[in-house]
Amino acid sequence: MPRLPSLDDLIAGFDVALRTLAAKPVSERAHPDARIPDADLTEAQKQHAAGLMRVNHCGEVCAQALYQGQALTARDPAARTALQQAAKEEVEHLAWTERRIHDLGGRKSVLNPLWYAGSLALGVGAGLIGDKWNLGFLVETEHQVGAHLQSHLQQLPAEDARSRAIVEQMYRDEVSHAAKAEALGAAPLPQPVPVLMAAASKVMTTLSYRI
Secondary structure (H helix, E strand, C coil), X not given: CCCCCCHHHHHHHHHHHHHHHHCXXXXXXXXXXXXXXXXXXXXXXXXXXXXXXXXXXXXXXXXXXXXXXXXXXCCCHHHHHHHHHHXXXXXXXXXXXXXXXXXXXXXXXXXXXXXXXXXXXXXXXXXXXXHHHHHHHHHHHXXXXXXXXXXXXXXCCCCCHHHHHHHHHHHHHHHHHHHHHHHCCCCCCCCHHHXXXXXXXXXXXXXXXXX
8 A cells, every 4th residue: 555644744844845945955974075176267167067066956956855755655664764865965965066056156946946846746656656666766866867967077167176076976976876776676667767757857957057
């Protein structure tokens, strides 16, 4: 039987949503770029880097909502713990990307509430289907996020060591999340699902880079 969230779960989820969208995120770990000096970037390089980091920030907003929704409906306590731990680390990613966007003179996407709502609904649906598919969804999400991060490492200005350090650490974390989910019994998703996920991600990244 599907696990339906309790009132306490819903209250906690509402609190997470408020903190994700309105509060300043805090990282327990040191920011990956903390000891790296700023490079002398041109205005065009700053705008491009800020756009890429805004996309990464939106991805973390989506991940926070997705994992929250999945954890709300996960049946297995181990799966729920893995999802909650992944969400906790995504908060750190939010903190890193948000500060870097600010340092580059950029701004966060105004579409974040929309991305959050859609991802939360998707996460709840994935959890209702069953834990092995829930975890499979986590694995595929992390693989696609990892591919985006790798592409951003190729696109970021070579001189922008601070942004690159953040993206590299985020990539390592995403790989770890996927490995943990696979170890817990994640099932590979049917082929149409990853294709649809990639198409939706393309829309998000394209809009978030600009808006």
